[in-house]
Amino acid sequence: MNALTAIKGQNASICDAFYAAIASEKAALQTFLQAPPQASIQRVIALLAAQTKPVIVTGIGKSGHIAAKIAATMSSLGTPALFLNAAEAAHGDLGAVQEGSVVIMLSNSGTTQEITRLVPMFRARGCVLVAIVGRKGSPIARAAEHLILAEVENEADHIGMAPTSSTTLHLAIGDALAVAASQLRGFTRDDFLRHHPAGLLGRQMIPVANLMRQGDDLPTVQTKTKLIDLLTVMSAKRMGAACVVGEDGHLLGLVVDGDVRRHLQWSMDLSRVTAGDIMQTDPQTVCDGALLGDVLSARAQAKRAWLVLPVIDNAGRLNGMIHAQDILD
Template structure:
């Protein structure tokens, strides 16, 4: 039996304690950062927000991985950004850095050889240098134009050497910069969705008119519709609901399966009932100009857990109906 197989796995409570130690150490790194003066933050946000050319995120190793992620975050929030690996910069990748660009440098030690080596070249190009640096007395910290100190008391791993708390802090600082710049620029939710045309995010920009049931597929009755005819409409249209409209197609109510069951329980002689007696008056609706993202936001904001949703125009006339399953398909 070798040494590895001879080691017994730690008890579950001990493993959980180790796990929590790491989370606590990274939380403490974030809390410690917020307790220090943040003198350079406002100037850094203003600097990035007024840039027309892409900003550059520069790093190597674990800091390089963080820089790459932050470049993607800046871009998705409306600030064009690109990542340059400092180890490759001296071998041609520095050509991606335009004169006068804002360069955000990530380094925990502040003495990363690959970055120190190209600093004179960045300065010669008139770049504005922002540093997210772990050591304020380091060469890189002294060389940048805007310094955001990112020192941590200790790394979160058990030997205190693996980039853990430091990379978490760098990531949080970068995310905070990206969001603050985005808000400064007036970047909106609609802008964000236009930056994400694929997948679920992209689907959110699709108008509700593309999904709603309309025409002959729309379950629609009047307040005087009899109980029997109401059931026939609800069954034939297969939406588990019916919209109640007046003679001008103004929406006056909504009936779902639950309304029918509750009315039956309360009024055994249901054959004399009409749609107007069963309906929910003034139901929740959405406008024809809305998109799928508006619908999902309405649900997440606690505006009802609906299965069907009438779609009305600016005058309150019924134009269609959405079924939650339609939004989840495709």
């Protein structure tokens, strides 16, 4: 066997290990889903959905990282939550635990000393204890009022020791609790966006009224506007379109560059062509009370992409126009 063949064989073996690890974690999830429903899960969901004070999610090591992610997911979906590092709790961080807080304890073995030594302190504060553990008879499992058993047969690594399948299962359970509690709370898409003011998610909360072009920047014509005057308006306002409005300000139609080009292909007498002759009579529009997220969603679902979008009020009067480049930057 030459060196190149040996390397190829080794690469194939490594790829097998890669997919085997994913399969092991998938199996842990499937085993949990196929087990009889745990009655405690419904009680925990109701408990989380009713919380007004932060839920405390605690763990150590790899379970600590999972606990931090679960707390973050709960908070983003409307259930206030904080991560408590079990090792730091006895050094002052226990001050985050309020009287009567719900505490979720994560531990695969159920014997983590950093957590077990916190149990008396949690009880002294009247906390409700929830355990997500891999062993039913473990100390942490016995200490909790509510137990979610998350057993895994094997970890996913080649020596069967690194927290992999177990942490994946714990994370999935935590995400599922967050989602179910959020739904029970009646948490909405708008609520979610308000929790994410930065980045793309935050941009979706921007009112359309803050983005639309209006006033002197708005290209508008009447139905009887001649083609040459229509083109002048479209060129001056640099939107590649013009809104056709009535005397009362109601939107009657929309003309875009493509409408003009298509008409030029077959019209013999351009001197008599008006905006009313070539306008789209039922263009896609958006209400002036909409958010950018609504516009992006509508654009994604549209049968064909639009360049401009008239903004109208509830009575159908034109208030402004959105250009695609203003929302896709």
